[in-house]
Each structure stands twice: as structure tokens, then as C-alpha cells.
Amino acid sequence: MSKITLPPLPLAEWIETKKTLHLFAQVIGKIKLALMPYKNHWWHIPLYINARGIGTGPVPYSDKLIEINFDFCRHALVFTTNKSEIEVIELKDGLCVSAFYAQVFEALGRLGVHTKILAKPYEIEPAIPFAEDTEHCSYNKEYINRYWQILSFIDPIFKEFSGRFLGKCSPVHLFWHSFDVAVTRFSGRRGPDMPGANKVNTEAYSHEVISSGFWVGDNNVPEPAFYTYAYPSPAGITGEQLLPAGKAKWIESNGSPMALYTYEEMRKEDDPKQALLQFMQSSYMAGAKLAGWDITAFKAKHKA
Numbered sequence: 001m002s003k004i005t006l007p008p009l010p011l012a013e014w015i016e017t018k019k020t021l022h023l024f025a026q027v028i029g030k031i032k033l034a035l036m037p038y039k040n041h042w043w044h045i046p047l048y049i050n051a052r053g054i055g056t057g058p059v060p061y062s063d064k065l066i067e068i069n070f071d072f073c074r075h076a077l078v079f080t081t082n083k084s085e086i087e088v089i090e091l092k093d094g095l096c097v098s099a100f101y102a103q104v105f106e107a108l109g110r111l112g113v114h115t116k117i118l119a120k121p122y123e124i125e126p127a128i129p130f131a132e133d134t135e136h137c138s139y140n141k142e143y144i145n146r147y148w149q150i151l152s153f154i155d156p157i158f159k160e161f162s163g164r165f166l167g168k169c170s171p172v173h174l175f176w177h178s179f180d181v182a183v184t185r186f187s188g189r190r191g192p193d194m195p196g197a198n199k200v201n202t203e204a205y206s207h208e209v210i211s212s213g214f215w216v217g218d219n220n221v222p223e224p225a226f227y228t229y230a231y232p233s234p235a236g237i238t239g240e241q242l243l244p245a246g247k248a249k250w251i252e253s254n255g256s257p258m259a260l261y262t263y264e265e266m267r268k269e270d271d272p273k274q275a276l277l278q279f280m281q282s283s284y285m286a287g288a289k290l291a292g293w294d295i296t297a298f299k300a301k302h303k304a
Contacts, residue, residue, distance in 0.1 A: 006153060006267040007146040009224050011217035014143035018216055020136040021070075021144070022179045023097045023121060025054070027104055027130055028068050028077075029176030030117040032056045035066075041184075041204055046173035049155040049181070053148060054174055058082075061113050072148040075141055079107050087111060093140065097133035122177045147216065150224070150263070151181065154214055157273055158183045161212070161280045167298045182213035185284065187293045192232055205231050210287045212280045214263070220253065224263035226279060230287030233257050240286035243278040244269070259283035 011018065029045060036044040036059055047054045047070075055069030065082040070091070077100075079087040087107035089100070101119065108115070120129045128135065158172040161183065168186040175182060177200070187208040194205050212228040215221075230237065233256045242248035248261040261279040269275040288295050 003270060004153070004272055006263075006272060007149055008267070009143070009146050009150060009216065009263065011222050011224065014140055014147075016136070016138035017140040017143050018147075018179075020097065020138045021147075022176075023124065023130070023133065023136050024070070024077075024091075024100055025174075025176040025179065026121055026124070027097070027101055027117075027119075028056065028070075030119075030122075031068065031104070031108070031115060032059055034115045034117050035059050035061055035113075041170065041206070042175075042200065043170060043173070046171075046175050048171070048173055049151050054151070061115075064112075066111065066113060072144055075139075075144065077104070079111060081111060085111050091139055091144075094137050095139060096135070096137040097128075097130055101130035101133075150214075153272075154181065154276070157276055158212070158214075158280075161277060164281075164300045165298055166300050178215065180213045180215035182211055184209050184211040185298075187288075187291065194231075208232065208291065208293075210284050210291075210293075212283065221251075221260065226261045226263065226266065226276065227253075228259040228280065228283030228287070229253065229256065230291060231256075232291075234287060234290035237286055237290055240290070241282065242286065243282040244275050247275075248279050248282070259286070 025047060029047060033045045038044055048057050050069065053070040053072035056067055058065040058067055067080050069078045071078050075091045077089040077091060087110060089103050089107060119131060121127045155172060158181065162169050162172060165185050167188060170182070170184040172181065172183045174180070189208045191205050191208045194201055197205070208231065210228065210230045212226070214224070214226050216224045238250040238257050242250070242259055247265045248259060250257050251260050252258070266272050266275050285295070
């Protein structure tokens with residue numbers, strides 16, 4: 001089998017497109033938040049990777065189901081319903097957040113879907129209201145295609161990793177507030193109260209977790225990378241060995257340890273899939289062992 005070739009994704013080269021896409025995703029994510037029935041740990045609000053991009057999955061409204069998908073193959077936002085209705089918004093360079101926001105709600109109106117959202121970004125500065133944001137207008141199709149190629153590669157790997165665990169485990173999902181793909185395992189025990197936590201974090205970290213994910217970079221880690229962290233983080237975790245050796249490392253993030261493996265390191269591997277699985281497994285084991293999880297009981301019996 002030939003070696004998998006994955007594209008580079010230097011953050012600096014598509015930062016404006018990444019910012020714009022992140023804001024687009026927040027608009028759609030907030031619509032899902034407004035319409036979906038509640039589920040623990042905010043599992044009702046993320047987007048999901050699908051065969052053509054990322055989307056909401058089916059969302060109930062009145063007597064219909066609606067899906068909203070970023071179709072990165074045709075570069076469009078596509079609305080479909082179980083009533084055979086369809087609306088399409090072209091995604092292109094120059095489409096600002098303000099115009100995107102207006103077009104989204106016009107499309108919803110034509111589909112008979114009427115809802116309201118808090119129409120400003122969450123945890124993005126400056127928090128320009130969506131209707132006023134004419135600053136973020138970049139849509140570079142080449143880099144969107146690269147991003148999509150990477151998501152298509154990692155989604156089945158994350159799902160394979162989640163299938164190795166018999167305990168409570170989240171879906172593989174994309175959280176639009178932080179724009180990262182994540183899969184989270186739970187010990188089943190309540191977690192300690194997080195000092196100063198807001199409503200979002202209080203719910204997300206109500207129980208002990210070990211979470212792995214991928215994000216394309218931010219001010220703290222300005223390149224795409226894979227991560228794992230445990231909450232609460234057990235003492236001594238940074239002394240645990242990570243794989244691939246010499247490439248994955250421990251860093252401090254928000255005052256606690258986080259395992260980090262850069263995308264650039266992974267894509268250079270002869271077998272990127274196995275390297276990523278090694279990272280996820282070794283970083284999970286580091287947290288689970290020191291936190292006293294029942295590793296044997298949680299291990300799936302079949303070979304993944």
C-alpha cells in the first residue's frame with residue numbers, strides 16, 4: 001500500500017480564512033444550540049464530519065427535520081429537510097460574516113424555520129456582532145480543501161480509537177466554540193468543581209475525562225496539532241512516556257499539562273495513522289493509569 005500523503009497546513013498561510021470559517025461555523029452552531037434538545041456535556045450542539053464536509057446532523061423543528069452542511073466539495077452551505085426542500089449559499093472569497101449571517105436566516109425563513117440566536121461570537125475577540133462583521137471575508141478554497149482532506153483522514157482514526165473503549169465516550173465531534181475536533185472518554189466518576197468555571201465548563205467537566213482532539217492552531221500553539229488532556233490532571237503525568245518517542249511532548253495549557261503532537265510531525269511519518277493512534281493511546285494511558293481508571297474493564301475485547 002502506498003504511503004498516505006497529507007497536505008501541509010501552516011496556520012499563517014490561511015489564518016484569515018480560518019477565522020472566517022470559524023465564525024461561519026459559530027453562526028450555524030448557535031442555530032443548532034437554539035433548536036436541539038439538550039444532551040449532557042453539550043453533546044447536542046457540536047458539528048460532525050460527514051462525507052462532504054461538516055454539518056449539524058438532523059435537527060428537529062416543528063414537524064420537520066433540517067440539516068445544515070458545509071459542503072467543502074462544492075464550496076457551499078447546503079440546507080436540506082425531510083420535506084425535500086433545499087437551499088444553497090455559495091461559499092466564496094469576499095463573503096463576509098455579515099452577509100453570510102443575513103443569507104443564512106433568509107434561507108431558514110424560506111424553509112419555514114424561525115429562530116433566534118445570540119448573534120455574536122463566543123470566546124472570539126473582537127466579538128463583533130455577526131450582522132456588523134464586514135472584517136472577516138476570506139475564503140481560500142485551496143486551504144479549505146487541505147483542511148477538509150485532513151478532517152477526512154482523522155475522523156475514522158478518532159472513531160477507531162473511541163471503539164477501543166467500553167466506558168462512556170463522546171461522539172467524534174467538532175466544537176464550534178473552539179473549532180477543534182474532539183473525542184472524550186469518561187471514568188464514570190464525578191469530577192471536582194472547576195474553580196471559576198463558567199456554565200459551559202461546569203457542564204463539560206462535571207465528570208472525570210480524558211479528551212483527545214485536533215485543532216488547526218491558535219495564539220498559544222500557532223500550528224495544527226493533536227492534543228490530549230485529563231481533567232482533573234493527575235500529579236506526575238508529565239513524567240509519563242508519550243509516543244511517538246521524541247516527537248510527542250508535554251506542554252502547559254491553561255495552567256495544566258497537555259500532551260501535544262504536531263500535525264506536521266505526524267504527516268511526515270511512514271504510517272501517519274499508526275503514529276496518531278500511538279499518540280492517542282499513550283497519552284490516554286498516562287492519564288488513566290495515574291488517575292486510577294479501571295483500564296482493564298474499559299478495554300474493548302475485540303481487536304480494533
